[in-house]
Amino acid sequence: MAGLVTTFGAGAMTNSIGEIRDADVLFVIGSNTTEAHPIIAMEMKRAVHRGATLIVADPRSINLTSFASRHLKLRPGTDVWLLNAMAHVICAEGLVDADFIETNTEGFDAVRETVARYTPEEAEKVTGVPADDIRWAARAYATTPKAGIYYTLGITEHTHGTDNVYGLANLVLMTGHLGKPSAGMNPLRGQNNVQGANDAGATPIFYPGYQRVDDPEVAARYEKSWGVPLPREPGLNLNVMMKETGRSIRGMFVMGEDIVLSEPNAGALEERMNGLEFLVIQEIFLNETARFADVILPGACFAEKDGVFTNSERRVQRVRKAVEPPGQAKADWEAVLALANAVAEKRGLTPWRYDGPAAIYAEMAKDADKFAGISHDRVDREGGLQWPCTSPEHPGTRFLHEGGVLRGKGLFTAIEYRPSVELADPEYPLVLSTGRTLYHYNAATQTRRGVGLAEKQPVAFCEIHPADARARSIEQGDLVEVETRRGKVACRAMVSRQVRRGCIWMPLHFAEARANLLTVDDGDIVTQTAEYKVCAAKVTRVAEQPAERDAFPGSFYAVAGPEQGTIH
Amino acid sequence: MPDDHRRAAVPDALERAGGLVPGAARAVSAETGVPEAHVWGVGSFFHLLARPDVDARVCTGLSCQLAGADALLDAARGAGVSCEGVSCLAACDRAPAVLRGRRVQPDATAETLGAEVPDWAGTIGPDGADPDRLAIDLAGEPDWSGTAFAKAEAMGADAVIEAIDVSGLQGRGGAGFPAAFKWKSVRGQPDETRYVVLNADEGEPGTFKDREVLLRRPDRVLEGLAIAARAIGARDVYCYLRGEFEIPWKKLADAIDRVGAAGLFPDVTFHMHAGQGAYICGEETALIEALEGKRGMPRLRPPFPTEHGLWGKPTLVHNVETIACVPAVVTRGGPWFKDLGVTGPGTKLYCVSGHVARPGTYEMPLGVSLEELVTAAGGYVGMLKAFSPGGASSGFLPASEKHRPLDFKSLADVGSMLGSAGVVVCNDTVAMPWAVKQQLQFFEVESCGQCAPCRIGTRFLREALDRHVADPRPAALAQVADVSWEMNEGSICGLGQAACLPLTTAMKWFPEEFGQ
Amino acid sequence: MSSQNPKRVPEEASDPSLSVTLDGETVDARPGETILELAERHGKDIPTLCHDPRLAPAGACRSCLVEVEGSRRLIPSCATPVADGQVVTTANDRIARHQKVLLALYLADQPDFAARGETPGGAQACELHAMADAVGAPTDWPKMEPLRVGREDRNPYVQFFPEACILCARCTRYCAEIESVSAISLAGRGAETTIATADDVSLLDSSCELCGGCIDVCPTGAMTEKMPVTAGRRGHVEPEKVVRTTCNYCGVGCQMDLHVEPAANDGRGRIERVVSPEAGTTTNDGNLCVKGRFAYDFVDHEDRLTTPLIRAEDGSLREASWDEALARTVEGLMGVHERHGADALAFVSSSRCTMEENYLVQKMARAVFGTNNVHQCAAT
Structure with a gap:
């Protein structure tokens, strides 16, 4: 997100989901869209049925690759090489939009000089993607007006995640694929309200609406609005908080997140958790983090409370209470309000008064221009509004940057390739990536409690290439141990050509085989987002009793890969 | 296009896999890239694939x-x-x-x-016909000289189409549509990738003439196809033969090898495709779907195949007999062909079977009567009661119609049709409800199932007839008029539109047998 | 440019308007629209069963046939584009007779639901029976012999009742054209045509992603949700309460309608089923994925936390009142604050919670505790 804000002046999908089906070129990178954003994948496939060209860049063969004109199957962590080489082709072949660059951007010359060194032939050596494919993709993207970029955590969850975002943004800016329908740069959000949580200021550097905490004017406004002095220094990023847990961080409040399961290098985090003097969590189920909590507050799920979620395309939509929370469980806003007021009382501050989520939203919108025109009433009436929406008359914004980049000038950023922090070596010869599957969600506290999804995908597994499996005498369904410098877990082997040779892949959902015991917690230099997508690992077969083997249900998942049905 | 061809390979791949045995759909899916459920949908549509275990x-x-x-x-x-x-x-x-x-x-x-089945052919006639008055001449020696093709090349496409137009040649598959109209339409399409398709999916009950043409005059068929391809600007010709035509397939394949080896028709490539057991694929759009490797369900028309046919390209689809007339039209001229008939242009291959002495294929002037045809076939067996003039789809006519010319118009005038000219003769030992039931069952089994009027209507009529036979009261047939009307109005293709005719015509001509 | 470059789709031409006579009235038509779309825009009520605006027209159900001058046959309005000068009739005696007889045939091919004590469509509204009522189709025709029999499928969500299926193929076309999964197909031929997976395997063993779109598009309830069926609630009609809300899984923000039984769970209410809003009205265009449509069992799961818990001296968790739990929390957080300062506190909020909740957490961190150490969990 930081990369997007830096480049364009807003951190969100530039365009809308409804425009995807009209796109002529879709460049999907680092996104297993079918499993992580099924409905967006449907729209992409509809575009393909209509005749659009789909280009997928991903180290794995995913469902979408079977719909793609080309699959750029790059080595994990080599995105910068790929993107710079595409930029190289676009510059070298004169496919840039010179007018757009002149009018709407700054910093192009530095990028042009940098990418001149990133030839497709050299890129092929590093990324493993044939130079011709890189050229083809660059031309297809650059020469098609309705060409959009779509990405997710495969781009950002790297130590060079922000560089990856800059690399993509450079492509957008040099081709002028911005400020028009079915184009732009579109991060697909993994959770229902990632966008909304960011928008609402749940970040250490921004108040609501991306207003910096270290901007004196902004801070002064909020001090006036909230009636208290406010800290002017940015706080700690999540990944830094986790590393400082038990060190400089001694007390923690966690709402709706299983940090122990979800954060990287979880073994080390668990040890540090013991150093917390106090931990309170607000949850709907006991989770791994609850083992360390001093107080656990029962929360309400989405169906039990009112409010809004903001989706990936900046659309503010209502959440409505359908059923009551169980027992004494409370909507999280009620619990936070009660806690804040209890502390306020103790500290002699004025207590907060809200008669409900609509009033809370109204307060937020009042101080943030981007949402000033949005209210619960309007969303109820109109069914959803996309920010920026600056006044009650403003219709909302389908795509950003129409008639000029929000930031004023789109900022090119020259980037150089930096390898991932942990590369394969003789001791740990495989590259491990982690991700999601369609049938589970995050820590799976919800999905594994359903009667259905657990049946479709019951056990933890690790994808491994047939050649790598053969070298280790591993067969489909064997019990294997996956080990990194940080920990090891046992799961089933899924022998598949979906992964590259030398790479393995694990879903992150399974508490009994926690992929995050394995991952590195080194973060991106700007965002501190951890490198969930690359670390060095080894895999060994584990002997097991025949009875255990018999109990193995034999199916992992049935999102048909490219091996099953490529004609649609 | 490569994807299209991989899908088109599905029926053959299923046949090689031994039909729709367990696991075959998955294996063929892996081989062709077509989703396995679609493979299953195709395999289960065609009975030769769906039930491979029948001896x-x-x-x-x-x-x-x-x-x-x-x-x-x-x-x-x-x-x-x-x-x-x-x-x-x-x-x-x-x-x-x-x-x-x-x-x-x-x-x-x-x-x-259990015995081995040698190659065989049927009876042809009439005896003593003048070969100079026959368009196809089943008894003639195959002619591998390519004379007609050479003449057509010399004439040029416009002159060839003009000759076809003058000849008055009508489609011999059932509809009787003027051939020249189709040729002009395909030739006039802006898309320059065009195809010719040979419809050899002969399956209308009572009809077997195309089999006989393929067995005896594959030379005429290939030369006709080559002339057509050149005239409309196509390079590829797809020959769709029903899967049960193992013997005719061999004859045609040998002929293709022969003309290929001789370089007789340069610039024309013949492809052969085996049907897998489905009457409906004789309908041209269903045939095209099947050629594309899909379930053989007729398409909505318009657009017609002449604009939007095989793989969406302009396509000329002709029945075997129609295309086999083309060389003679080119060689001897349109007026010669037109003059061959009695009430319509050309000679016609009449198939006659049932209660006649010498069932077989008779090439006679278009417009002969049943009486003349049966005379050529050695006379009736028993006393004529009813006949079906053009396959099951033409319904039944009573003996009193035996002098009516068997042509497109005369039969339409009496609520029947010439269709494929598959004449089935029934003598007075035949009960009409029994005969009707054979035809209704045929349509019920062969309906593609796509549209409700046909899928439900064919079964509804057969069940109504069963109820009538079990308990002959008028109430059993109370809905027949409405259902027949709706099948004709509401069905997508000719199968459903005509499927009621055996029952409604029999009820019209033989009311007493239906308690009316 | 290299010939390898992908094809470019031409920009849409500007729309000249066409003139069509619709039931005697001259109206403007848009190039490319179908007669059905034109008629619907002009308030005509043409019945359809196999039509879905998201799908390529099939023209298979035959309910939308109309007369077009110059065409001997009735033609499917859903599949026929408008043309300049076209003369269309959507209602007359011929069309009325066609609709009545067609629907009578469909009904004759359906089971006798009344005799079985069931409602047509089960939990869904049955478009077929509603249409038969609307066109006045005779209902006294003899019922046909049942042909298509059900199969067991151990998948947890989707139940198929073949005898109620009218083979409109909305489900198979949806599965291929929208979901692009192609797990099911029309299978067999003629009266025995049905909907099937390859080798008739369970949906669990097919490429099916269990999105349940087949249920949503089914006009007769032949494709229906399994849970109400296994719970003995087939035939259960419209729920008392429908709540439009936003899905709580990924970031697409699908809108969905929770069908709620308010009296269930001792008055807490229970979500009976989740239905997608009509196509074309929300971002998800009538679609949902497996999680959105089916993964809501957790709401009523016995593991839900129902009371605050406090860590006891011995390390175990014990139940507590809200007052006690809040007091302990204030004491705990303020203790750290006093001992180590505001920046020794960290606040993790949730991308799973509402915007208002996230707003309150960051405001609490900043205004009440005095630290900017606040971040939502999905920080990227």
Whole structure:
């Protein structure tokens, strides 16, 4: 997100989901869209049925690759090489939009000089993607007006995640694929309200609406609005908080997140958790983090409370209470309000008064221009509004940057390739990536409690290439141990050509085989987002009793890969 | 395009896999890239693929039923042969017929069911016809000189199409549509990738003439196709033969090899495609779907295949007999052909079977009457009661219509049709409800199932007839008029539109047999 | 440019308007629209069963046939584009007779639901029976012999009742054209045509992603949700309460309608089923994925936390009142604050919670505790 804000002046999908089906070129990178954003994948496939060209860049063969004109199957962590080489082709072949660059951007010359060194032939050596494919993709993207970029955590969850975002943004800016329908740069959000949580200021550097905490004017406004002095220094990023847990961080409040399961290098985090003097969590189920909590507050799920979620395309939509929370469980806003007021009382501050989520939203919108025109009433009436929406008359914004980049000038950023922090070596010869599957969600506290999804995908597994499996005498369904410098877990082997040779892949959902015991917690230099997508690992077969083997249900998942049905 | 061709390979791949045995759909999916459910959908549509474990299929067409097909089926089952009934095998002249593997065994008896089936052909006539007055001349020696093609090349496409226009040649598959109209339409399309398709999916009960043309005059067929391809600007010709035509397939394949080796028709490539058991694929758009490797369900029209046919390209689809007329039209000229007929242009291959002395294929002037045809075929067996003039789809006519010219218009005038000119003769031992039931069952089994008027209507009529036979009261047939009307109005293709005719025409001409 | 470059789709031409006579009235038509779309825009009520605006027209159900001058046959309005000068009739005696007889045939091919004590469509509204009522189709025709029999499928969500299926193929076309999964197909031929997976395997063993779109598009309830069926609630009609809300899984923000039984769970209410809003009205265009449509069992799961818990001296968790739990929390957080300062506190909020909740957490961190150490969990 930081990369997007830096480049364009807003951190969100530039365009809308409804425009995807009209796109002529879709460049999907680092996104297993079918499993992580099924409905967006449907729209992409509809575009393909209509005749659009789909280009997928991903180290794995995913469902979408079977719909793609080309699959750029790059080595994990080599995105910068790929993107710079595409930029190289676009510059070298004169496919840039010179007018757009002149009018709407700054910093192009530095990028042009940098990418001149990133030839497709050299890129092929590093990324493993044939130079011709890189050229083809660059031309297809650059020469098609309705060409959009779509990405997710495969781009950002790297130590060079922000560089990856800059690399993509450079492509957008040099081709002028911005400020028009079915184009732009579109991060697909993994959770229902990632966008909304960011928008609402749940970040250490921004108040609501991306207003910096270290901007004196902004801070002064909020001090006036909230009636208290406010800290002017940015706080700690999540990944830094986790590393400082038990060190400089001694007390923690966690709402709706299983940090122990979800954060990287979880073994080390668990040890540090013991150093917390106090931990309170607000949850709907006991989770791994609850083992360390001093107080656990029962929360309400989405169906039990009112409010809004903001989706990936900046659309503010209502959440409505359908059923009551169980027992004494409370909507999280009620619990936070009660806690804040209890502390306020103790500290002699004025207590907060809200008669409900609509009033809370109204307060937020009042101080943030981007949402000033949005209210619960309007969303109820109109069914959803996309920010920026600056006044009650403003219709909302389908795509950003129409008639000029929000930031004023789109900022090119020259980037150089930096390898991932942990590369394969003789001791740990495989590259491990982690991700999601369609049938589970995050820590799976919800999905594994359903009667259905657990049946479709019951056990933890690790994808491994047939050649790598053969070298280790591993067969489909064997019990294997996956080990990194940080920990090891046992799961089933899924022998598949979906992964590259030398790479393995694990879903992150399974508490009994926690992929995050394995991952590195080194973060991106700007965002501190951890490198969930690359670390060095080894895999060994584990002997097991025949009875255990018999109990193995034999199916992992049935999102048909490219091996099953490529004609649609 | 490569994807299209991989999908088109599905039926063949399923055949090689031994039909729709467990696991075959998945294996073919892996081989072709077509989703396995779609492979399953295709395999289950075609009975030769859907039921690969049947050793013998006894033809249940009306002529074979008249020749004792039911008794043969019982006897075969009694002898422990894995067998079932099957729709018309286009061997009505050698009834009863049985399909063994993909080869049709003529004149079958329970005793000969295990025997090897040699190559065979049917009776042709009439005896003593003047070859200079025959467009196809089944008895003639195959002509591999390529004379007609060479002449057509010299004439140029416009002159060839003009000759076809002047000849008055109408489609011989059933609809009787003017051939020249189609040629002009395809030739006039802006898309320059065009195809010619040979419809050799002969399956209308009572019809077996295309089989005979393929067996005896494959030269005419290929030369006609080559002339057509050049005239409309196509390079690729797809020959779709029903899967049960193992013997005709071999003849045509040999002929293709022969003209290829001789370099007779440069710039024209012949492709062969085997049907997998579905009458409906004789309908041209269903045939195109099947060629594309899909379920053989007719398309909505418009657009017509001449604009939007195989793989969306302009396509000329012709029946075997129609295309076999083309060389003679080119060689001898349009006026010559037009003058051959009595009430319409050309000669016509009439198939006659059932209660006649010498069932077979007779090339006679278009517009001869039943009486003249049967005279050529050696006369009636027993006393004529009713006849079906053009396949099951034409319904029944009474003996009193035996002097009516068998042509497109005269038969339409009386609520019937010439169709494929598959004439089935019934004598006075035949009960009309029984004969109607054979035809209704045929349509019920062969409906593609796509649209409700046909899928439900064919079954509804058969069940109504069953109720009437079990308990002859008018109430049983109370809905027939409405359902027949709706099938004709509401069905997508000709199958459903005509499927009521056996019942409604029989009720019209033989009311007393239906309690009316 | 290299010939390898992908094809370019031309920009849409500007729309000249066409003139069509619709039931005697001259109206403007848009190039490319179908007669059905034109008629619907002009308030005509043409019945349809196999039509879905998201799908390529099939023209298979035959309910939308109309008369077009110059065409001998009735033609499917859903599949026929408008043309300049076209003369269209959507209602007359011929069309009325066609609709009545067609629907009578459909009904004759349906089971006798009344005799079985069931409602047509089960939990869904049955478009077929509603249409038969609307066109006045005779209902006294003899019922046909049942042909298509059900199969067991151990998948947890989707139940198929073949005898109620009218083979409109909305489900198979949806599965291929929208979901692009192609797990099911029309199978067999003629009256025995049905909907099937390859080798008739369970949906669990097919490429099916269990999105349940087949249920949503089914006009007769032949494709229906399994849970109400296994719970003995087939035939259960419209729920008392429908709540439009936003899905709580990924970031697409699908809108969905929770069908709620308010009296269930001792008055807490229970979500009976989740239905997608009509196509074309929300971002998800009538679609949902497996999680959105089916993964809501957790709401009523016995593991839900129902009371605050406090860590006891011995390390175990014990139940507590809200007052006690809040007091302990204030004491705990303020203790750290006093001992180590505001920046020794960290606040993790949730991308799973509402915007208002996230707003309150960051405001609490900043205004009440005095630290900017606040971040939502999905920080990227």
